[in-house]
Amino acid sequence: MNFRVLGMKSFGYTITKDRQIDFDQNDRKVTGYINAIESSIRLCIGCGSCTGTCSAGHFTDFNIRRVITLVQRGETDQLKKEIRKCMLCGKCQLVCPRGVNLRNLILTIHNILETYGI
Amino acid sequence: MNKTAIIIGGGVAGMETAIQLLRLGIEVYLIEKESRLGGHLNSWDHLFPNRRDSKEVSEYLQLGMNEGISLHLNAEIDTLWNDKKKFNIKLKDGTRLNSDALVIATGYEVFDARKKEEYGYGIYDNVITSVELEEFLRNNELKRLFEGKTSKRVGIIHCVGSRDEKVGNLYCSKLCCVTGVKQAIEIRERMPDIEVFCFYMDLRMFDRYFEEMYFEAQEKWGVQFIRGRLSEAAENQDHTLLIKLEDTLTGLPLKMNVGLLILLVGFVPSPETRRLASMLGLKEGDDRFLCPADEHTLTNSTKIPGVFLAGTVKGPEGIAGTITDARAAALQVAAYLTSRE
Numbered sequence: 001m002n003f004r005v006l007g008m009k010s011f012g013y014t015i016t017k018d019r020q021i022d023f024d025q026n027d028r029k030v031t032g033y034i035n036a037i038e039s040s041i042r043l044c045i046g047c048g049s050c051t052g053t054c055s056a057g058h059f060t061d062f063n064i065r066r067v068i069t070l071v072q073r074g075e076t077d078q079l080k081k082e083i084r085k086c087m088l089c090g091k092c093q094l095v096c097p098r099g100v101n102l103r104n105l106i107l108t109i110h111n112i113l114e115t116y117g118i
Numbered sequence: 119m120n121k122t123a124i125i126i127g128g129g130v131a132g133m134e135t136a137i138q139l140l141r142l143g144i145e146v147y148l149i150e151k152e153s154r155l156g157g158h159l160n161s162w163d164h165l166f167p168n169r170r171d172s173k174e175v176s177e178y179l180q181l182g183m184n185e186g187i188s189l190h191l192n193a194e195i196d197t198l199w200n201d202k203k204k205f206n207i208k209l210k211d212g213t214r215l216n217s218d219a220l221v222i223a224t225g226y227e228v229f230d231a232r233k234k235e236e237y238g239y240g241i242y243d244n245v246i247t248s249v250e251l252e253e254f255l256r257n258n259e260l261k262r263l264f265e266g267k268t269s270k271r272v273g274i275i276h277c278v279g280s281r282d283e284k285v286g287n288l289y290c291s292k293l294c295c296v297t298g299v300k301q302a303i304e305i306r307e308r309m310p311d312i313e314v315f316c317f318y319m320d321l322r323m324f325d326r327y328f329e330e331m332y333f334e335a336q337e338k339w340g341v342q343f344i345r346g347r348l349s350e351a352a353e354n355q356d357h358t359l360l361i362k363l364e365d366t367l368t369g370l371p372l373k374m375n376v377g378l379l380i381l382l383v384g385f386v387p388s389p390e391t392r393r394l395a396s397m398l399g400l401k402e403g404d405d406r407f408l409c410p411a412d413e414h415t416l417t418n419s420t421k422i423p424g425v426f427l428a429g430t431v432k433g434p435e436g437i438a439g440t441i442t443d444a445r446a447a448a449l450q451v452a453a454y455l456t457s458r459e
Contacts, residue, residue, distance in 0.1 A: 043280070048364030049320045052349030057364075057371050066369060095236065095349050097282040 026074030030112055034071050040106045043098040045069045050092035050102060060085045064092050064102060068084065076118050083109050120145045121455040124207060124215055125237045126195065126394065127223035129157020130437055131444045132177065132428025133236040135221050137182035138448030144455060147188045147215050149207070154191065155183065161249055162334065163256040165437060166293075166300040167327035167450055175437060192216075198397050205424065206273025218458065219424045222400070222408065223444070226430040228383040229287065239280065242353040245379045247278075248297055248396030255301075260308050269358045269377030275348045276299045280384030281363040288353060290407045291434045295322045298382045306339040311327050315342045315374070317363060323435075327334040346372065351379060385434040400414060400423060407433045419454070426451050 048065050053066060056062045062085035070079050083106055092102045112118075121144050125132045128150030136148045154160070164174040183189070194210040204216040231239035239245045245264075252314055255262050264270070276298055277447040280291040295318070302314045304332070321343070323329040335341040353359055358375050365372040387407050395402055399419055401409040409418045410429045418426050427446035429440045 043283075045319060046347075046366060048366040049347040049349045051364035051369075052346060052371050055373065064269035065364060065366065075345075076223050079441050096274070097284055097347065099283045117226075 021073050021075060023073065025077055027118075028074035030076050030079075030116065030118065032063065032069055033075045033112050033116075034105070034108055037112070038105045040100045041068050041071065041099075041105055043078055045098060047074055047097060049095040050100075053091045054097050055089050055091060056085050061087060064106075065066050067109070068105070069099075071105075076113065079109060080118065081112055083113075119444065121219075122147070122217040123219040123221060123451055124149065124205060124217040125221040125428075127157070127190075127225055127429075127431075128152070128155040128189075129159050129162055129223065129225050129429065130159050130440045131225065131431075132221070133183065134441045134444035135212070135223060135428045135448050135451075137179070137453075138445050140182075140186045141182075141431045142448065142452040143227045144452060145188075146186070146295075147190065147217060149190045149193045149195065149209070154434035155180070155189075157432055159437065161252055163252045163403050164300070164304070166184065166296045166434055167325070167331050169304075170298065172251050186445075195268070195394070200398075200422075200424075201421060202444075207363055208434040215249070219426065220398075221426045221428050221447060221451060222252050222391065222394055222398075222431050223428040223447075224392070224394060224431055226385040226434070229291075229386050230287070231381045231383050233280055233285050234282075234381075236340065236350045237275065237348060237379070238351045238353065238359070239381055242351065242359060242379075243357045243457055244352065244353075244359055244377060245381065248274075248294070248301060248380055251301055251380050255304055261304065264309065264312065265379055267358070267377040268356050269375055271313045271374070271376040272378045272380060273348075273359075273361055273374070273376040274302055274314065274316045274380045274382065276321075276382050277347065278381040278383050281319065287384065287386065287405070289433070290322065292322060292324065292386055293434055293436050294382035296325070296328045296331060298342070298380075299323075299328075299331050301329070301380065302341040303339050306335075308339060314339075315376070316342075317344050317346055317348055317361075319345070322390060344372070374399070385430065387431065391431045393430075398422060403430070405433065407431065415452075417445070418450040426453065426454075 012081045051063050086106045090103050125136050126146045126149050136146045162232050165172050182197050196210045197208045207215045312358045323332050346366045349362045351359050351361045362373050403409050410417045426447050428444045
């Protein structure tokens with residue numbers, strides 16, 4: 001709305017985009033597919049040992065622990081940006097106390113997002 | 119004719135079971151592989167949550183050890199068999215014993231930290247276990263650990279050998295959390311210039327006064343808690359350690375130099391517990407600890423009539439819980455022996 005045309009004063013306010021995880025609106029079909037293919041991600045306890053040893057995470061804002069959570073919440077937009085940063089070195093998988101197959105998780109996310117054109 | 123029970127293991131569980139069985143008028147044989155009684159209690163300096171001297175508990179148990187208990191120290195079991203009437207044991211020194219009931223109280227041992235190679239125990243100089251720290255505390259030699267050190271920082275690592283599928287121990291050892299908090303306080307108390315950091319995944323302060331200890335560690339002693347599991351440790355040229363993990367609450371990888379790394383090692387069943395289980399055909403759980411006949415109701419008996427379990431053979435337990443469990447075991451043994459009359 002153009003406030004000037006209406007003869008009103010602009011106070012400089014804008015509408016900010018909602019930053020909440022909208023659990024009901026998010027596309028959790030993707031969550032289901034990824035969980036079905038790489039079901040070991042359900043075992044994550046969020047300890048972060050993967051991220052602590054991650055080669056990519058030392059130089060970029062890549063956080064593989066967070067990737068798992070993004071999958072579970074259906075935050076596909078964020079996922080798409082995140083997974084490009086992984087170099088598939090597999091160190092995360094060596095230290096994971098729950099044996100989560102993290103390399104296959106990254107590959108699975110790539111495949112699913114590509115298959116469904118997200 | 120007197121009813122008899124053999125108790126295998128002279129730690130806290132075995133001693134308390136023996137004391138209670140004697141009180142109930144049962145003739146007791148207590149077998150211990152070491153040269154003295156007390157088991158792991160002898161390794162601790164002060165006990166959580168009130169930090170009383172462990173010797174006080176030892177003395178209490180020792181008071182109950184009178185001539186009524188037939189004690190076999192330095193005794194190792196050679197063979198064990200059940201001839202339908204009695205349990206028979208032949209010790210390695212040739213001694214033969216028999217009884218109407220058998221109590222397995224052979225307990226646990228701590229996790230072998232060398233299995234977590236990325237933490238550097240047994241490889242780097244300044245990586246020790248929580249049990250070794252107790253020894254320094256008991257001998258009043260804490261300062262020795264920091265002599266000539268360039269770093270005045272200590273990292274206490276939770277869950278070493280616990281909650282870890284990679285080493286085959288999925289279970290929580292439940293008492294390492296509070297041990298870590300206790301030791302953090304003790305270091306700060308004795309050496310206030312040392313900074314102490316606890317690296318944890320969850321702090322399981324489940325029992326009475328545990329949460330209060332955690333509160334005290336933060337408020338009074340300034341212990342710092344960082345939520346993240348240790349990924350790896352590397353030794354610097356000056357023998358300090360560079361540790362790496364994710365600080366999961368900021369979501370950022372974190373690196374830090376520490377002068378000393380203390381690994382809170384968890385519980386695993388002792389080799390003797392497992393050997394006896396296989397000799398008797400007792401059931402082990404997925405966690406390799408022994409299974410009672412029922413997890414809720416028959417907590418001290420087994421599927422084999424006359425064979426009972428006491429203490430940490432069934433899983434991680436503290437001193438108070440072990441003493442309580444030993445008393446329950448004694449009652450079950452007495453009830454069994456009375457019902458057979």
